[in-house]
Amino acid sequence: MEPQQTMVQPDNTAVRTALWRALHVEADAAPHIIKDEIGLKLIAPPNDWKERPDMKYTTRIRASIVARARFVEDLIVEQSKRGISQYVILGAGLDTFAQRRKDIASTLQIYEIDQPDTLTWKQQRLVELGFGIPDYLHFVPVNFETTSWWTALINKGFNPNIPTVLVSTGVTLYLTKAAIVETLTTIKQMSIGSVLAVTFYLPIESIDEEDRPLMEMSIKGAKASGTPMISFFKPDEIMSLASDAGFKEAKTISTKDMEQLYFADRRDKLLPASGEVFLMATI
16 A cells, blocks of 8 residues: 655645735725735635634734735835846745736746745645646745755746845744844845845834734744744844845834825724834845
């Protein structure tokens, strides 16, 4: 008898993030900050998926997730109009930009970097659902503990000599400071004119009081699941990381900035949770 093969599965965090994006369309009032239900189609969860505790009691986190997705999408559209033709997603998860925005995606070379199981599962589901894998979409599977993501990226045809947009959201929280420094230093090898957008998380004492209980639960849950949240930075510390890595032009985008961009005058009073900060930098 042949041994039974274990079915690969996507990362739990990637699934949860995709479901939050889908729930925004179904649960929150129009106009929607971003319309992304393709992840829901990929996951095909049980009918009661909206009753999951991480869906029912996390409205402000859901708002943060859709805001950062919209912010990244706006950045890519803007930079593509300026002529940048490469887009790297470090920790891509179940990102669906290539499927939703073919008008922009088809003008780029998109490189999605993530754990092998997540990317293998995603490719299988894209094919099964008829989305296919276009020539401009490149999957870069990496075991981050043993493999250089930069080397893997180059081996997939990435050109380090032309300007690129590199985005990484929801990743630094799980990395040591040393690994973050190494990642930023590696990114600095990209061509002049490249743009970086990376999210960081504030220490719990720096976030709004109403968000602290949920953050405490998230930290405990992440530790119990074997993927502890270990790195938190204040804005001045984020800027120091950028400066030490050699980025000459850098700034942070706060939750308050996101509120002004995407949440003004909403009739449902939807607001994002505090705590996530974008580092924006150019090379």
